Amino acid sequence: MLQQTQVKTVVPYWNLWMKELPTIQAAASASSDKLHKLWEGLGYYTRVRNLQKAAQGIVEKNGGIFPRNYDNVLDLPGIGRYTAGAICSIAFNQPTPILDGNVIRVLTRIYGIAENPKEKRTNVRLWELAEELVAGSERGKDSALRCPDASARRPYPKDSCSHLNQSLMELGALVCMPRNPQCAICPVKKHCVAFKENRIEELPNLGKREAATSRRFISYAIEQEGRFLIRQRPAGVVNAHLWEFPNVEINGGGFCPEEILKSEFGFAGNNISHLTTVRHSITRYRITLDAFHVKLGRRSPSSSSNKLGVWKSPAQMRGLAFASAYKKVLAKLPDART
Ligand code: SF4
Numbered sequence: 001m002l003q004q005t006q007v008k009t010v011v012p013y014w015n016l017w018m019k020e021l022p023t024i025q026a027a028a029s030a031s032s033d034k035l036h037k038l039w040e041g042l043g044y045y046t047r048v049r050n051l052q053k054a055a056q057g058i059v060e061k062n063g064g065i066f067p068r069n070y071d072n073v074l075d076l077p078g079i080g081r082y083t084a085g086a087i088c089s090i091a092f093n094q095p096t097p098i099l100d101g102n103v104i105r106v107l108t109r110i111y112g113i114a115e116n117p118k119e120k121r122t123n124v125r126l127w128e129l130a131e132e133l134v135a136g137s138e139r140g141k142d143s144a145l146r147c148p149d150a151s152a153r154r155p156y157p158k159d160s161c162s163h164l165n166q167s168l169m170e171l172g173a174l175v176c177m178p179r180n181p182q183c184a185i186c187p188v189k190k191h192c193v194a195f196k197e198n199r200i201e202e203l204p205n206l207g208k209r210e211a212a213t214s215r216r217f218i219s220y221a222i223e224q225e226g227r228f229l230i231r232q233r234p235a236g237v238v239n240a241h242l243w244e245f246p247n248v249e250i251n252g253g254g255f256c257p258e259e260i261l262k263s264e265f266g267f268a269g270n271n272i273s274h275l276t277t278v279r280h281s282i283t284r285y286r287i288t289l290d291a292f293h294v295k296l297g298r299r300s301p302s303s304s305s306n307k308l309g310v311w312k313s314p315a316q317m318r319g320l321a322f323a324s325a326y327k328k329v330l331a332k333l334p335d336a337r338t
Pocket of ligand 1: 181187
């Protein structure tokens with residue numbers, strides 16, 4: 001859950017997850033709908049599918065016991081070098097390095113690294129520095145970040161690898177932020193090259209960002225006899241397996257919702273009203289979604305076709321996991337009428 005997501009966002013999801021699926025076995029055997037519902041709103045849904053694959057693998061091959069060996073952890077679906085390092089250091093106190101955006105920022109500033117951290121050579125160097133630091137904490141020897149005041153030094157605690165890596169993460173998240181870092185209260189400012197040389201603003205050097213692209217979609221909450229037409233997103237696309245209302249991307253400025261409803265979805269609807277406009281971002285895309293409520297007449301052969309999806313009542317829809325934008329549309333729907 002913590003991949004790409006802040007702790008404060010994760011906490012309620014974590015608590016609910018642990019209530020519903022408290023064991024590896026429970027996660028391994030949960031239904032896809034249940035998994036996605038528990039993850040609804042957290043984003044990056046590949047994570048939850050990988051989590052289940054990992055849980056299934058652990059049950060099948062390791063008797064349901066989470067591995068402690070770094071290479072075995074790294075072999076699990078969805079676990080890369082950073083996550084394996086975080087798990088092994090934080091949970092098992094092993095000297096395994098971590099390097100995420102926060103740690104990159106901290107290290108490039110402390111060591112005054114001007115090269116772009118995405119470049120291979122610089123990335124290798126950053127991993128080496130992260131490794132030296134956590135290995136140094138394990139050995140209890142001097143490391144670059146050790147307090148220079150001998151009288152203030154304390155023996156390294158037994159969880160030193162865990163603490164070292166968590167400290168790096170927290171320093172990046174709470175003190176050494178991208179903008180307005182709190183150097184005055186920073187515990188490592190005496191060692192920080194960027195602070196000493198007044199280069200904080202220029203580090204890390206992340207190069208030019210890709211320009212944002214605007215995209216516009218139109219979506220229909222099509223209601224018939226108190227039920228709505230929804231569809232599940234296919235595998236392999238963004239927000240795969242989540243539910244949504246029928247929608248289509250539109251190009252150009254003006255559009256006629258009635259015409260698009262007819263041409264794209266085959267429904268003739270005079271009873272159309274604007275429901276809401278949702279603005280959100282996915283990667284570099286800035287998306288505007290205009291949602292319309294369509295009321296169809298009584299069921300007829302043409303309108304009962306479910307090739308486009310399935311018909312569900314609002315109560316049924318609330319039990320399904322919707323992509324964030326469509327969850328906002330769902331919240332705007334009038335109550336079911338039969
Ligand atoms: Fe970051 Fe400032 Fe601390 Fe350096 S002194 S690590 S720039 S917060």
